[in-house]
Amino acid sequence: xxxxxINDDMVIFDTLQRQLNLQDRIWACSIHGAGAIKRLRxxxxxxxxxxxxxxxxxxxxxxxxxxxxxxxxxxxxxxx
Numbered sequence: 001x002x003x004x005x006i007n008d009d010m011v012i013f014d015t016l017q018r019q020l021n022l023q024d025r026i027w028a029c030s031i032h033g034a035g036a037i038k039r040l041r042x043x044x045x046x047x048x049x050x051x052x053x054x055x056x057x058x059x060x061x062x063x064x065x066x067x068x069x070x071x072x073x074x075x076x077x078x079x080x
Contacts, residue, residue, distance in 0.1 A: 001026070001037055004053040009078050011037065013071035020048065020064075026073040032066050037073060 004026070005011070013028040020027070020040055027040050031050060039051035046064045 001052065002054045005037065005076060006078070009076055011073050011077075012075040013073045015071040017072035017074075018069045020069060022072070024051070028070040028073060030068040030070065031062060040067075040069075 011028070020042055023041050024039050026037060028035075028037050029040070030036070031038070036050075039053065041049040041051060042064075043049045043061060048062055048064050048067050050060045050062055050067070052059060
């Protein structure tokens with residue numbers, strides 16, 4: 001998620017928000033079993049676009065069943 005998030009950033013996510021009902025927000029999730037923090041966008045019945053803020057990483061479209069949302073990221077902190 002660079003440049004939005006960088007190494008050693010701390011995040012807090014709300015585990016009560018586990019339904020993709022807000023587009024383009026940042027979510028803690030598991031994609032095909034691998035943990036990730038990504039922007040998510042519903043793009044049709046049963047399909048989700050996984051968006052990376054890092055231009056070096058391609059966005060990918062996945063089946064909703066291959067995605068498990070842990071929670072929505074609500075806070076990011078960084079050491080100075």
